[in-house]
Amino acid sequence: MKFIYLLAAVAALSFSSCKTGNKAKTEIALGDTIQTASGLQYYYLKKGEGRKVETGSKMGTYLSLKVEDNVVWNTNELPDSLFTFVTDYSRLIKGFTEMSLLLREGDEVVCILPDSLAYGAKGAGDIIPPHATLVYDQFKVIQVDAPKAFLSDLLFTDLKDKSLEDAVNTFNRIVKGSDSLKYHTDNEQMNRVWEQLTADSLHQKAYVYADQFGELTNDNRLKYRSILSMESMGEFLKAKDKLELLLVADPDNERMQEKMIDLCKKHSESK
CATH class of the missing domain: 3.10.50.40 (Chitinase A; domain 3)
Structure with a gap:
């Protein structure tokens, strides 16, 4: 600007x-x-x-x-x-x-x-x-356009105060039901939930959420963020193994290549 x-x-x-x-x-x-x-x-x-x-x-x-x-x-x-x-x-x-x-x-x-x-x-x-x-x-x-509510707010509340299952049920109810026109339901909403959980240091919940919703919505950004959550919890080897699977599908992704080097280094230093 x-x-x-x-x-x-x-x-x-x-x-x-x-x-x-x-x-x-x-x-x-x-x-x-x-x-x-x-x-x-x-x-x-x-x-x-x-x-x-x-x-x-x-x-x-x-x-x-x-x-x-x-x-x-x-x-x-x-x-x-x-x-x-x-x-x-x-x-x-x-x-x-x-x-x-x-x-x-x-x-x-x-x-x-x-x-x-x-x-x-x-x-x-x-x-x-x-x-x-x-x-x-x-x-x-x-x-x-007419204002809409944010699906991310509902999902975050479910995950923080209830369970992943509740969040999945809310997602399916909103996205597949008549209320879908009342909410923003794009992938940005899904990623915002991970950011909110991470900001509250709820890394385990952020990982489980990103892992399942990444598959549910076929969102590679969320799948990658599940790896970042594992890293935040010190699970460097598991994060590295999961990242290898993403790199198979996107071998030229420079960000993921750099993260792989970083995870290998952190895993080596943690032994």
């Missing part, structure tokens, strides 16, 4: 909010800069009249991101064009999520994110330097 310091300054000066004294005013004039309590700044280029974005809404957007006056990301140049994500769920920076939840279908805004709402002191690889302000000089909301 990129930024133009000059643009940020110009935006702040040229499009400063008009204070009319009418506290009941609800309409935003195009061009007026709005600043939220977090420091996010944005102004409208166009006001839409479509569905309001809510937590759980799937959005489709056209984006252009600038950092230090350089365009570093433009979704119009991507093969499938629209950048889609689930609001307040997908792994996106804080400021982007905050901006999304303020919009509706048809809106077009320019938004400026201070580094505290973006990548902070670490930056992001070679593209986003430390403490960079990000400027989305194009943020067009093309599509907003």
